[in-house]
Amino acid sequence: MESVINNLASPVVLAFVLGIVAKLIKSDLDFPRPLYQSISIYLLLAIGLKGGVELSKTPFSEFLGPASATLFLGVLTPLIAFAILRYVGKFDITNASGIAAHYGSVSVVTFIAAISYVQALGLEPEGFLPTLVAILEVPGIVVALLIPILIEKKKGTLKKAMHEVLTGSSIVLLVGGLIIGFVVGPTKFESVELFFVGGFQGALFLFLLELGMITASRLRDLKKVGAFLVGFGILVPILHGFLAVIIGMWAGLSVAGATVFAAMVSSGSYIAAPAAVRIALPKANPTLYLTSSLGITFPFNIALGIPLYYIIANWFGG
Amino acid sequence: MESVINNLASPVVLAFVLGIVAKLIKSDLDFPRPLYQSISIYLLLAIGLKGGVELSKTPFSEFLGPASATLFLGVLTPLIAFAILRYVGKFDITNASGIAAHYGSVSVVTFIAAISYVQALGLEPEGFLPTLVAILEVPGIVVALLIPILIEKKKGTLKKAMHEVLTGSSIVLLVGGLIIGFVVGPTKFESVELFFVGGFQGALFLFLLELGMITASRLRDLKKVGAFLVGFGILVPILHGFLAVIIGMWAGLSVAGATVFAAMVSSGSYIAAPAAVRIALPKANPTLYLTSSLGITFPFNIALGIPLYYIIANWFGG
Amino acid sequence: MESVINNLASPVVLAFVLGIVAKLIKSDLDFPRPLYQSISIYLLLAIGLKGGVELSKTPFSEFLGPASATLFLGVLTPLIAFAILRYVGKFDITNASGIAAHYGSVSVVTFIAAISYVQALGLEPEGFLPTLVAILEVPGIVVALLIPILIEKKKGTLKKAMHEVLTGSSIVLLVGGLIIGFVVGPTKFESVELFFVGGFQGALFLFLLELGMITASRLRDLKKVGAFLVGFGILVPILHGFLAVIIGMWAGLSVAGATVFAAMVSSGSYIAAPAAVRIALPKANPTLYLTSSLGITFPFNIALGIPLYYIIANWFGG
Amino acid sequence: MSLVNLKLVTIVSERILKTQMVEHIVECGAKGYTMLEATGEGSRGIRASEFEGRNVKFEIIASSEVAEKIFQKIKSEYFENYAVIVYSQDVQVVRGDKYI
Amino acid sequence: MSLVNLKLVTIVSERILKTQMVEHIVECGAKGYTMLEATGEGSRGIRASEFEGRNVKFEIIASSEVAEKIFQKIKSEYFENYAVIVYSQDVQVVRGDKYI
Amino acid sequence: MSLVNLKLVTIVSERILKTQMVEHIVECGAKGYTMLEATGEGSRGIRASEFEGRNVKFEIIASSEVAEKIFQKIKSEYFENYAVIVYSQDVQVVRGDKYI
Numbered sequence A, B, C: 001m002e003s004v005i006n007n008l009a010s011p012v013v014l015a016f017v018l019g020i021v022a023k024l025i026k027s028d029l030d031f032p033r034p035l036y037q038s039i040s041i042y043l044l045l046a047i048g049l050k051g052g053v054e055l056s057k058t059p060f061s062e063f064l065g066p067a068s069a070t071l072f073l074g075v076l077t078p079l080i081a082f083a084i085l086r087y088v089g090k091f092d093i094t095n096a097s098g099i100a101a102h103y104g105s106v107s108v109v110t111f112i113a114a115i116s117y118v119q120a121l122g123l124e125p126e127g128f129l130p131t132l133v134a135i136l137e138v139p140g141i142v143v144a145l146l147i148p149i150l151i152e153k154k155k156g157t158l159k160k161a162m163h164e165v166l167t168g169s170s171i172v173l174l175v176g177g178l179i180i181g182f183v184v185g186p187t188k189f190e191s192v193e194l195f196f197v198g199g200f201q202g203a204l205f206l207f208l209l210e211l212g213m214i215t216a217s218r219l220r221d222l223k224k225v226g227a228f229l230v231g232f233g234i235l236v237p238i239l240h241g242f243l244a245v246i247i248g249m250w251a252g253l254s255v256a257g258a259t260v261f262a263a264m265v266s267s268g269s270y271i272a273a274p275a276a277v278r279i280a281l282p283k284a285n286p287t288l289y290l291t292s293s294l295g296i297t298f299p300f301n302i303a304l305g306i307p308l309y310y311i312i313a314n315w316f317g318g
Numbered sequence D, E, F: 001m002s003l004v005n006l007k008l009v010t011i012v013s014e015r016i017l018k019t020q021m022v023e024h025i026v027e028c029g030a031k032g033y034t035m036l037e038a039t040g041e042g043s044r045g046i047r048a049s050e051f052e053g054r055n056v057k058f059e060i061i062a063s064s065e066v067a068e069k070i071f072q073k074i075k076s077e078y079f080e081n082y083a084v085i086v087y088s089q090d091v092q093v094v095r096g097d098k099y100i
């Protein structure tokens, strides 16, 4: 319980709350879009670089298990999400696939928040975790977009959507950062370390402030999406997070690593997936998938999910 | 005298001068607006956070006196300014109130410059001063906007203007930062300290460069506003600063604290007040209130006012 | 040879490569323009400030030789470039002058990359080098723009173009930074040092990522400009760099200083010069001068030129 | 292709009026609007909203009745005290019935 | 001055369609286009592309034939699933033969 | 409402010409202008001013006489060497006498 409160009172989580409050009181506070984009670029590069440097110190054998676990869950989670949405929630195929694509992919900010969370507890998660983020970003989207094509036997715009995901700015920055970090290694990385590591939490603070404002505008759509999707947006992450803890620890992750891993796997993408779904499944309703992944699952994970996964991880491996 | 020169040669003041020079030689140097907005957001959050952290270490009793002094001066200064403008300067009620609102409120950048100034002298002003900025921001505007309503018995748009001030981005960021800083306290603040404290002076450097450019365009309007307002923009701050030193020291502030306090009280707002006045008193002439607060009082305070208040404070309490 | 590889694997050079790759795979990665502008402002101020602080520690006598060498090369290199373009490449007078103006001036980013390069080798180049950048920026452009006026005896728009160069934002920021740094000196500079020195390499990383993307779009124009200009864009920098090493060392520069000096002199401007040429010689074809200076010479210098000048400098003075 | 004749109403105003303008546009019955950031100069020189981001430009596709209402509204509310410019043009709109 | 009567075609679309729109415009025979960033509201509320930068507005000076082709293209490709608004105006263009 | 028939002159030019354009517009007798940032493609491909921020778009409400003067000015000064596009439309302006 204390760790939950600990998480709630961290600067970055409070920044998120401030963003929500600002919109609720109808403040004219407004982030210039270029600032939002610049911080995104910075954060993605920073975790890529940091992850690459760490990866350069990791023996391949240590990395193989978690990487396979990531791929496996990247395929499994969108299928679970689709099944629940289609057969329990009675969504049509298009919307069920569209939402499932988001839950198959990953929210980078949730990942970062989880990293910060366990670090604040004095733990050090595995350095290669950002690599897993990159691995997790794509397969979930592909699997979910394939579903309507397989079921309805339609030739879709899957290829276009795949290009969108693979060359999307978030993958390019994350993977580009990873490779650069891997190539330069710890010593040469020092020249940019102050910028990319020292400034990280502060940039994240600003980013969550903005995300809080965006989330607040999503909250207005909550009644539009219905009670089922609200429940879905909370329970499915818990389910996925639970699976991720078990599989992650089985693959060799530490308690801290499994906590972060669960946060990643349970999170819903809201940058890569929306763009891909908008192109491949234009008939899917953006209000449904954005509200559930950004308006429900994201704040749930930031405030309660991450500490919960930590408790679960402790329970299994503490 | 030495301290005056000391202030004039600090990096941030020279940045302000560079901004003015750039416009005078008609350079095409131009800050992208999003950069200006981003730095504003950063500076307001940073002083809020820092102030909140300090406040969390301050006993309430120590804070009560200065807070009351701030409120008192927040009500008094716009009345003084109004009386001088109306009865000496012969301005009409609308313009006198509009300008008075600016001098009742506070310029955050003047405040920051004053903090930097006393710190450069090796002094440490009270940590709760940013809280006083937040307290000072609002009442002066309210009082000044009430004047025409009371005198002319008109139902104004005061309420709209109040919402504008209270939910304005500067108050939200400042107060939001204060609360977050207060809640997280010194230890948890460390994660974002490098970003918000270490980068502060550099960001201020950029901000003053931009403000120098804006001020230069205001300088062109000097002849439009007339000699009376130029004198007003220099003498009234000195008067208010003098009052603030006396009342501030009487309320328990140190020499450094009283210097900063005088800079705050004497300064004219140019972010919150213009927006509020534009809405509540649309007939008031923006050239008058912007030129006096931004074109006259602001550069006066930055270059000469702050050292002067320091001299006065030393004189009383040194 | 090792130093070449060393340069290629530095974070900033890899950022440049990532930018090129991002565009080649048609990623939608896109820097918001205000970020690009903000980083430019930051980098120019930062090198100005740093240079000014260093200059304040340099005896005038030490500085006189290199400064004269810079002026001399600023006049000589555009004449060499013009002669080769006009008489070997058979370009018309307008285009030959337009391109020559670029090679007479200097690329600030190439300069920065060279500084980083020698520092990564553990060397410390002379602190006054940024002053030389400011000196080098202008004369080359003037000389080149004078050529068509003298040959064709036309009254040109030289004056307008000069105003454009001298009050252009890059000169204002660089020279403004230099003066401020010189006036405040090392002690007062400390307040903004973390921001302008500590963050420098990281900001440069982002800048080169963006420049990589811009360069990639230039690469498409390579066939438009023809084989001669491609050869010109590689061989003339080598020639200029060779001259610069000899003259620079003769004027008293260290091996590290001569390497950086050669990188400066050999580089082609792509901020100040294009603007000036566009105004003074509107008939000159932008594709020619932008592609050669930005698409050919810049990446050549970043990847191979700088290590080459280092080898040459070692050869003469090691 | 069948095009519908409608009005394109353009409003340029101080940024400080942005939220209110959106409300007015919707109240007057417009089905939507497009908004752009702009700067500009007119009879009154520098704007108070300079710090707040200068001007906003609204473009509204609407019927003549809605256009007329928007004119009236803005004339009565803002013309005295604020910098606002409003004009109207004829346009041919694809799928124009959406905007009536 | 001799002005040429041409069409000014305006398209406002979700930003996600930006690259495709440029391709269509060029394919249809337009000699150029001007693009601006915009926001807006319409029948469908918030855009999926909100994170990606909202709307883009294209302005194309072209002959009526090219204008007609652009209408057809956009109607057939996007009207069903995406937020797109298209309209046309008469304009008098200086040096107008450049754009035919 | 009484609307005044005026011309809306639109100019899209390289950003490098921005200051000069403003001067020309005012010299020709316009009472104001609105300016927007734009990008675009035309006959000449990439702009030299790409680093400087691409294109600017001016919109000027003015009488036909002023419009004609603006056309002449721009034609004589820029058409040969720079990327500039200029066109004119009829508009109905509220409070239109302000702009004559």
Ligand SMILES: Nc1ncnc2c1ncn2[C@@H]1O[C@H](COP(=O)(O)O)[C@@H](O)[C@H]1O
Pocket: D012, D013, D038, D039, D040, D041, D042, D043, D044, D045, D055, D082, D083, D084, D085, F030, F031, F032, F033, F034, F035, F059, F060, F061, F062, F099
């Ligand atoms: N003649 C004009 N043509 C185009 N836009 C104008 C004109 N006059 C004013 N504007 C725009 O309207 C705003 C307010 O103008 P004003 O109310 O005349 O100060 C200016 O900032 C311009 O953006």
Ligand SMILES: Nc1ncnc2c1ncn2[C@@H]1O[C@H](COP(=O)(O)O)[C@@H](O)[C@H]1O
Pocket: D030, D031, D032, D033, D034, D035, D059, D060, D061, D062, D099, E012, E013, E038, E039, E040, E041, E042, E043, E044, E045, E055, E082, E083, E084, E085
């Ligand atoms: N009546 C209108 N007038 C001007 N722009 C509109 C109008 N309706 C829609 N738009 C623009 O078209 C975009 C998509 O609208 P819609 O497809 O109706 O959701 C909006 O974001 C606006 O930018």
Ligand SMILES: Nc1ncnc2c1ncn2[C@@H]1O[C@H](COP(=O)(O)O)[C@@H](O)[C@H]1O
Pocket: E030, E031, E032, E033, E034, E035, E059, E060, E061, E062, E099, F012, F013, F038, F039, F040, F041, F042, F043, F044, F045, F055, F082, F083, F084, F085
């Ligand atoms: N047909 C067109 N329609 C709209 N804008 C155009 C057109 N042609 C050119 N432009 C604009 O004018 C600028 C210069 O065009 P150009 O002089 O043809 O290279 C381009 O960057 C566009 O913004």
Ligand code: NA
Pocket: A077, A102, A103, A104, A105, A106, A107, A264, A265, A266, A267, A268, A269
């Ligand atoms: Na997931």
Ligand code: NA
Pocket: B077, B102, B103, B104, B105, B106, B107, B264, B265, B266, B267, B268, B269
């Ligand atoms: Na005050």
Ligand code: NA
Pocket: C077, C102, C103, C104, C105, C106, C107, C264, C265, C266, C267, C268, C269
């Ligand atoms: Na050179």
